[in-house]
Amino acid sequence: MKIAMIGTGYVGLVTGTCFAETGNDVICVDVNEKKINELRNGNIPIYEPGLADMVKNNHARGNLAFTTDIGEALKKANVCFIAVGTPMGEDGSADLRYVLAAARDIGRNMVHDMYVVDKSTVPVGTGERVRSAIAEELKKRNSELKFDIISNPEFLKEGNACADFMTPDRVIIGSENPASIEVMKELYEPFIRSREVFIIMDVKSAELTKYAANAMLATKISFINEVANIAERVGADVNKVRHGIGSDRRIGYSFINPGCGYGGSCFPKDVQALIKTSSEYGYEAELLQSVEKVNANQKKVLGRKVVNIFGDDLRGKVFAVWGLAFKPGTDDMREAPSISLIRELVSRGAEVKVYDPKAAGMAREFYLKDIAVTYTDNKYDALDGADALVLVTEWKEFQSPDFMEIKNRLKGKYIFDGRNQYKVKTLEKFGLSYVQMGVR
Ligand code: NAI
Numbered sequence: 001m002k003i004a005m006i007g008t009g010y011v012g013l014v015t016g017t018c019f020a021e022t023g024n025d026v027i028c029v030d031v032n033e034k035k036i037n038e039l040r041n042g043n044i045p046i047y048e049p050g051l052a053d054m055v056k057n058n059h060a061r062g063n064l065a066f067t068t069d070i071g072e073a074l075k076k077a078n079v080c081f082i083a084v085g086t087p088m089g090e091d092g093s094a095d096l097r098y099v100l101a102a103a104r105d106i107g108r109n110m111v112h113d114m115y116v117v118d119k120s121t122v123p124v125g126t127g128e129r130v131r132s133a134i135a136e137e138l139k140k141r142n143s144e145l146k147f148d149i150i151s152n153p154e155f156l157k158e159g160n161a162c163a164d165f166m167t168p169d170r171v172i173i174g175s176e177n178p179a180s181i182e183v184m185k186e187l188y189e190p191f192i193r194s195r196e197v198f199i200i201m202d203v204k205s206a207e208l209t210k211y212a213a214n215a216m217l218a219t220k221i222s223f224i225n226e227v228a229n230i231a232e233r234v235g236a237d238v239n240k241v242r243h244g245i246g247s248d249r250r251i252g253y254s255f256i257n258p259g260c261g262y263g264g265s266c267f268p269k270d271v272q273a274l275i276k277t278s279s280e281y282g283y284e285a286e287l288l289q290s291v292e293k294v295n296a297n298q299k300k301v302l303g304r305k306v307v308n309i310f311g312d313d314l315r316g317k318v319f320a321v322w323g324l325a326f327k328p329g330t331d332d333m334r335e336a337p338s339i340s341l342i343r344e345l346v347s348r349g350a351e352v353k354v355y356d357p358k359a360a361g362m363a364r365e366f367y368l369k370d371i372a373v374t375y376t377d378n379k380y381d382a383l384d385g386a387d388a389l390v391l392v393t394e395w396k397e398f399q400s401p402d403f404m405e406i407k408n409r410l411k412g413k414y415i416f417d418g419r420n421q422y423k424v425k426t427l428e429k430f431g432l433s434y435v436q437m438g439v440r
Contacts, residue, residue: 001187004029004077006070006102008039010046010265010332011119011154012083014161017054020064021166022190027065027073039066047331047358050162071109079183080106082130083119083154088269093276094123103130106147107137113146115183119154121210121270123277127151127174127203150175150184151203153210158264159329166191170199174206211277214270215288220255221262222294228258228438229301238438239420258438260392260418261298263326263335268295299337302390302418303344305435309414310387315349318411320382323393324356324363331358333367337418338392345390346371355382357395383409394419403430 001024005016008030020026030036035045042059044052058064067073074080084098099120106116118130131149138145151174156164168191173184181200192198201209224242231238238258246253262268271292278285310317326336333339338354345352353374354360360375376382379397383389383406391398399421406415407430415427417436427434 001025001079001183002077003027003187004070004073004080006073006080006082006105007084007098007120008032008035008066009083009085010048010158010161011156012081013039013044013046013055014048014051014156014165015081015083015119015154017051017058017064018162018165018191019187020058021054023063024187025063025076026058027067027076029067029070029073031068033068036066036068048158048161049329054162070105074106074109074114075111077114078112079115079117079187080110081117081119081152082106085265086120086122086269086273088272091276092272093280094121094269094273096122096126096129099126100129100133103133104137107134108141110134110138110145110147115150115180116147117150117152117184119152121153121214121266121273122151122207123211123273124204124207126207148175148177148180149203150177150180151206152184153206155210155213158332159327168192168197170197172206172209173198173200174203175200176202211270211274214267215274215291217255218262218267218271218295219287219291221257221259221267222291222298224256224258225261225298225437226294229298231438232440235440239436241438258420259298260302260337260341260437261295263299263333263337263339265332265334268292268335299340300344301437302337302392302416303341305416306345306388306390307348309435313349314345317349318351318353318386319345320386320389320410321345321352321354322356322379322382322389322391322398323395324354324367325359325393325395328393328395331362333359333362336367336393338363339367341390341392341418342368342373343371346373353382353384353386355379356393357397380405380409385411387412388414388416390416390418391421392418394421403427403432406430407432 003019003024003026005012005028008028016026016028042056082102084102086094089095127149153172171188175181228238242256245251271288275285275288324338342352355376414433420436424434
């Protein structure tokens with residue numbers, strides 16, 4: 001099939017590349033000229049395991065192209081995906097300006113009938129707004145061209161995006177039009193293990209499914225973080241409690257790891273957007289409001305633990321921070337807990353040295369560009385002369401570090417662990433003091 005992918009970010013680039021991998025002709029469109037030029041030159045603007053090689057191979061084969069010209073892309077395509085950002089607006093709702101701009105662009109530029117697939121995460125009712133925006137533009141052109149809107153929310157996880165896309169747990173198809181459903185099935189067929197993976201529903205239910213999934217996962221995280229906070233106060237160990245409850249198959253172990261709060265480009269904005277949509281329909285989503293509130297507080301817990309030991313005034317103190325990305329396997333720092341933690345340490349006068357295997361560039365360029373932080377190329381270099389190590393992102397390379405090296409490089413003896421990666425006993429052997437989440 002011939003596909004135009006509008007928006008070449010984490011989702012658009014992965015989706016476009018994976019569709020190219022199975023033999024489709026894909027043109028990725030983006031308004032960001034720098035990004036498109038880089039991609040044309042073989043430079044991949046994001047880190048995602050396995051993606052770079054696939055992009056280069058498909059580009060070289062000629063079935064993955066990049067352009068800033070949507071007209072050029074739509075000339076060839078018969079299926080057009082919208083995969084632009086839907087960031088959080090000032091009032092918490094999803095900002096649909098990019099989605100609607102893309103829709104208008106489609107209406108202005110399409111030259112034959114088109115299947116328009118909404119892959120961006122959008123509030124219920126957006127499918128209709130996209131339909132109207134395209135129809136209005138076609139009317140201005142006196143065009144009789146036909147199009148259909150399909151909702152196809154994306155569930156890939158950053159850090160494992162290509163693998164997730166290639167072997168999806170489910171493919172949601174929001175459409176009641178048999179022809180559209182068939183087109184989507186044909187596109188996804190190579191990726192599915194059985195036809196049951198296709199879940200077909202109306203557009204609105206598909207739109208809500210994406211928010212409900214993210215809200216559920218965020219709820220699990222805030223739930224275990226709340227239990228962690230209770231455990232600390234009553235003198236219990238959340239690691240043991242986690243084990244105890246996860247063994248119940250109705251609960252399971254996934255997404256009940258205590259930590260320093262969820263971040264990323266999806267959970268924070270999607271929970272807020274669902275709260276906002278609910279209130280627009282006269283319903284107060286009290287549970288989701290609490291999920292958000294618990295998370296906002298949780299992002300402060302690690303900093304508070306540092307202050308409890310080192311005091312309010314951190315002038316003259318040096319902290320090594322391991323991990324900047326909001327989770328391992330990505331360079332994405334949107335809403336990452338590391339941002340507020342590092343800002344707090346610096347604002348209290350501390351010197352901060354950070355190491356992250358992939359996200360330092362993002363930090364330097366965007367998220368921490370206004371504050372003085374030292375970046376190191378090696379996790380151990382960050383420790384030299386530091387009073388404590390603070391672990392924020394559980395990258396694999398932090399899981400079994402050389403504790404003797406840590407002990408020798410650190411000036412102090414504390415390890416603050418926002419992800420509960422280690423065992424107290426192991427650290428005690430090295431004379432290190434371990435402060436973790438949910439354990440007094
Ligand atoms: P992103 O910010 O990485 O990429 C969006 C891209 O769209 C940018 O490159 C931007 O320049 C481009 N763009 C904006 N307006 C445009 C227009 N009119 N025409 C062409 N390009 C345009 O965003 P990301 O992370 O890829 O997210 C996209 C959507 O997918 C969002 O709705 C998000 O919630 C959803 N999503 C994201 C996931 C993730 O893990 N990042 C997972 C599942 C869904």
